[in-house]
Amino acid sequence: QVQLVESGGGLVQPGGSLTLSCVASGFPFSNYAYAWFRQAPGKEREFVRSIDWKGTSAYASDSVKGRFTASRDNAKNAVYLQMNYLRPDDTAMYYCARLRSGESYLLRTSYDYWGQGTQVTVSS
Numbered sequence: 001q002v003q004l005v006e007s008g009g010g011l012v013q014p015g016g017s018l019t020l021s022c023v024a025s026g027f028p029f030s031n032y033a034y035a036w037f038r039q040a041p042g043k044e045r046e047f048v049r050s051i052d053w054k055g056t057s058a059y060a061s062d063s064v065k066g067r068f069t070a071s072r073d074n075a076k077n078a079v080y081l082q083m084n085y086l087r088p089d090d091t092a093m094y095y096c097a098r099l100r101s102g103e104s105y106l107l108r109t110s111y112d113y114w115g116q117g118t119q120v121t122v123s124s
Contacts, residue, residue: 002026009118020081022096029077033099038092093117
């Protein structure tokens with residue numbers, strides 16, 4: 001069955017860095033694009049960063065531009081989110097999701113499979 005499993009979250013001080021991983025199984029990984037979303041307590045899940053099938057990360061939320069980058073390794077069936085210069089308002093559960101072919105990266109409804117999430121907490 002299709003699975004997406006995130007890891008790499010944790011507690012980090014403001015200004016620090018983390019790299020999240022999302023490993024996929026159960027389908028031909030390289031055929032799909034993906035994105036990272038996040039959800040803070042009491043807030044809606046929001047788009048963070050995309051990664052297309054070629055490895056191009058064309059879309060990013062304004063709040064993470066210049067700080068977060070997305071990448072993928074098709075040999076490992078994995079996508080990554082490198083997060084630098086972390087801030088307290090980056091604190092959230094982070095999710096990876098698989099994009100349905102031809103749909104908009106920015107809409108939550110465009111994604112058909114989601115991981116269980118990994119918690120990122122930015123605090124001193």
